[in-house]
Amino acid sequence: MIIASAIAFAVWYLCFRPTSASASTRVPSFSGVAAVRAGGSGKSGSWSGKKDVAAAAADAGANLILIYGTQTGTSEDFAQRLAAESRRHACVPLVLDVDSIEFESLASLGAEAVACFVVATYGEGEPTDSAVEFHEWLTEEADEDALEGLQFTVFALGNKTYEHYQFMGRSVDEHIERLGGSRVYVRGEGDEDGQMEEDFLAWQTELWPTLVEVLGVDLDMADNSLIRLYETRILPSLPQPPTPPAPGTFDARHPFPALITANVELHGQASDRSCRLVHFDLSGSGLSYETGDHLGVLPHNDPELVDAVIGRLGFDPEIVLEMPPVDAAQKPYFPGATTFRNVVTKYVDITTPPSRYVLRALAELASDDAHRAELEDMVDMRSESGKAKYKAFVVDGCATIDDVLARFDSIVFDDMGYFVELMPKLIPRYYSISSSHKQHPNSVHITAVVLQYVSASGLLRKGVATNYLASLAPGADTCDIFIRTSHFRPPPNPATPCIMVGPGTGIAPFRGFLQDRDADRAAGADLGPTVLFFGCRTPDTDYLYADELDAYQASGTLSSLHIAFSRVGPSKIYVQHKIAEHAAQPNKAKYYMEKLAKAGRYQQDVW
Ligand SMILES: Cc1cc2nc3c(=O)[nH]c(=O)nc-3n(C[C@H](O)[C@H](O)[C@H](O)COP(=O)(O)OP(=O)(O)OC[C@H]3O[C@@H](n4cnc5c(N)ncnc54)[C@H](O)[C@@H]3O)c2cc1C
Numbered sequence: 001m002i003i004a005s006a007i008a009f010a011v012w013y014l015c016f017r018p019t020s021a022s023a024s025t026r027v028p029s030f031s032g033v034a035a036v037r038a039g040g041s042g043k044s045g046s047w048s049g050k051k052d053v054a055a056a057a058a059d060a061g062a063n064l065i066l067i068y069g070t071q072t073g074t075s076e077d078f079a080q081r082l083a084a085e086s087r088r089h090a091c092v093p094l095v096l097d098v099d100s101i102e103f104e105s106l107a108s109l110g111a112e113a114v115a116c117f118v119v120a121t122y123g124e125g126e127p128t129d130s131a132v133e134f135h136e137w138l139t140e141e142a143d144e145d146a147l148e149g150l151q152f153t154v155f156a157l158g159n160k161t162y163e164h165y166q167f168m169g170r171s172v173d174e175h176i177e178r179l180g181g182s183r184v185y186v187r188g189e190g191d192e193d194g195q196m197e198e199d200f201l202a203w204q205t206e207l208w209p210t211l212v213e214v215l216g217v218d219l220d221m222a223d224n225s226l227i228r229l230y231e232t233r234i235l236p237s238l239p240q241p242p243t244p245p246a247p248g249t250f251d252a253r254h255p256f257p258a259l260i261t262a263n264v265e266l267h268g269q270a271s272d273r274s275c276r277l278v279h280f281d282l283s284g285s286g287l288s289y290e291t292g293d294h295l296g297v298l299p300h301n302d303p304e305l306v307d308a309v310i311g312r313l314g315f316d317p318e319i320v321l322e323m324p325p326v327d328a329a330q331k332p333y334f335p336g337a338t339t340f341r342n343v344v345t346k347y348v349d350i351t352t353p354p355s356r357y358v359l360r361a362l363a364e365l366a367s368d369d370a371h372r373a374e375l376e377d378m379v380d381m382r383s384e385s386g387k388a389k390y391k392a393f394v395v396d397g398c399a400t401i402d403d404v405l406a407r408f409d410s411i412v413f414d415d416m417g418y419f420v421e422l423m424p425k426l427i428p429r430y431y432s433i434s435s436s437h438k439q440h441p442n443s444v445h446i447t448a449v450v451l452q453y454v455s456a457s458g459l460l461r462k463g464v465a466t467n468y469l470a471s472l473a474p475g476a477d478t479c480d481i482f483i484r485t486s487h488f489r490p491p492p493n494p495a496t497p498c499i500m501v502g503p504g505t506g507i508a509p510f511r512g513f514l515q516d517r518d519a520d521r522a523a524g525a526d527l528g529p530t531v532l533f534f535g536c537r538t539p540d541t542d543y544l545y546a547d548e549l550d551a552y553q554a555s556g557t558l559s560s561l562h563i564a565f566s567r568v569g570p571s572k573i574y575v576q577h578k579i580a581e582h583a584a585q586p587n588k589a590k591y592y593m594e595k596l597a598k599a600g601r602y603q604q605d606v607w
C-alpha cells in the first residue's frame, strides 16, 4: 500500500485578462498638473528604503493615499485611475506600492487623509508577492491598536472561479478594522470572471461623495484638466542603447533576451489547433531555475496589428520618443528612448477589449458629434442601449483598439504619448517550465497552446504571447524572459510516490517533474511509484510528448501512464474517469478533481 503520495495537479487560469487602463483622462484643457504618485523629499524615506506614509503624504500635500498590491498590474492601474479621477473631486492623491511603505506609519495619517487599499488575490487564495509582508504584518505582527485612527476603504480584485475568492481584499478589510482602523466606505469587489470594470465603476458612485464629506474638501478646488503621469519627449534620433544588465541581474524589469533554440509543433497533422514546445537558451545570463518554476515571457504584439493601429493614429512609426514620469520619484513608462513602433510593439496592450474608461477618454477626442455621442452612450452605466452596445461591440465582439479607431474614425490623438499612457500596459505571460534544471541547467522549455478563437462578430482573434512564441525562429530570434519562483515542486525525495494529473497543457510542469525523476534514476536513486494521468482528444491530434512518455515507461521512470481520450469512442472519457478506475489513493485524487469541478474550472483550465 502506498502510504505517502505526492499528488500534484497543474492548474492555471488561461483567461489572463487585465481589464483596465493606465491612468489619465482627456478633458477640455491641459494644465500640466501631475497626479502625484510618491513622496519626493528625504523626510518620507527611511533606513529600510521603505516610505513613511504620513511623511510622504505631507510632502505631496496628499489626502487620498492609494496603496496597491498587484501581481499582473490591474490593481496598480486601478489605483492610478482613482488618482486621476480624484482630482475632479478636489482630492489630492498619492499612489504607493504596498511593498514600498512602512506599515507602522499608516496610523499617523490621522483624520486628514483616507487610505484606499486596492489589492488582488493571487495563488490559491494568497496575497500578491508584493503584499506578502504587509499581510503577515496585519494578521500576525501588528499591535492590537496599530492602526488606531486610520481612515480607510478597500477595493478588492479577484476571480470567483477560484476557491478562495477575494481572500486578500476581505482579509485586509477585516484586519485593518481589527487593528483600530475606521472604515469610511464599504469594500468594493471586482470579479474578473464577471464585469470587473463595471464593479469598479459602480463602487466609485458613492465613493467620491463620501470622500468629499469625510475629508471636508472644497469642491471649488476640483481640477478638471488633463492629468498626465508621463511626459512625451520627441528625440531627433535614437540615442546609444543603455548598457545591458550584468549576468545574474535579469528579472521582470530587466528581462533576458534569450536565444530560441527549438520551436516544435506538438500537435499531430490531424489537429486543428497548435501547441508549441519552445526552448530558451540561458547561456551567459546567470539565470537559474528549479523544476516547477514559471517562465515570464514579455511578448510582442502582432506586427500587422501594430502597423494597422499606428496607421489609424496617423503617427510616423519611426519617431523616437521617451516618456519620463512627471513625478521624478517614479520610473519612466519604458526604459530609455525608442521608436513609436517599438513602443506599440512591446509596451502597449492593443488587443484587450477597451474598458469604458478608455472609451470615455476616446469620446473626448472624437471630432464627430455622432461618434462622441455613441461612445458616451456606451460608457453610461445608466443607459440600457449603451450597455447593450458596449456588450455587443466590445465584449462579445472582442474588439481591439484597432476596431474602435476604425469604427470611430474621427478620434484624433495629438500626442502619441497620451495614446501610450491611456492604453493598458502589455503585461508578461507566465508559463510552467517544462524542463528540469537537473537535465537542462542552461535551457528552459515551455509547452504553450497557441490561442486562436473566433469572436461573436465572426472575426479571428489571436492570443498575443502564444502567437508571438509560435513565430520565433530557432537559432535566429530572441525573446525577453525572466524566471519566477513557484511553490510547485516535485517531491524532494525521489523515493516518494508521485501521482500527477495533467490533462492538456496541464502536462507542462510534469514533463519537468519526469525529467527530474529520470535524472535521479539515472544517478542511481530508487524511485517511488510515478504515475501520470493525462487527457487529450485523440491519439492523432493532441497526445503531447507520446514518444517521451513511452521511453519513460520503458526505462522505469514512469511506473504507470493512464490516458483519457475524450473524443475516441462513444462516450467522452476524462482524467477523472481514469482516476476513478486506477488511482492508488482515489479519495485524495478525487478531492482535487472535485475542487476543480466545484469551481467550474475543469473544462476552462484543460481545454
Ligand atoms: C502561473 C501560470 C502558468 C501558466 N502556464 C501555462 C503553460 O504551461 N502553457 C500554456 O499554454 N499556458 C499557460 N498559462 C497561460 C498563459 O500565461 C497565457 O495566459 C496564455 O498562453 C494565453 O496568452 P496569450 O497572450 O496568447 O493570450 P492573450 O492575448 O492574453 O489572450 C487571452 C485572452 O483572450 C480572451 N479569450 C480567449 N479565448 C476566448 C474565446 N474563446 N472567446 C473570447 N475571448 C477569449 C480572454 O479574454 C483571455 O483572457 C499559464 C498561466 C499562469 C498564470
Ligand SMILES: Cc1cc2nc3c(=O)[nH]c(=O)nc-3n(C[C@H](O)[C@H](O)[C@H](O)COP(=O)(O)O)c2cc1C
Pocket (backbone or CB within 6 Å): 012, 013, 018, 069, 070, 071, 072, 073, 074, 075, 076, 120, 121, 122, 123, 124, 125, 126, 128, 157, 158, 159, 160, 162, 163, 164, 165, 166, 167, 192
Ligand atoms: C495564478 C492566479 C491565481 C489567482 N488566484 C486567485 C484566488 O485565489 N482568488 C481570487 O479571488 N482571485 C484569484 N486570481 C484572480 C486575480 O485576483 C485577478 O486576475 C486580478 O485581476 C489580478 O489583479 P492584478 O493584475 O492586480 O494582479 C488569480 C489569478 C491568477 C493569474
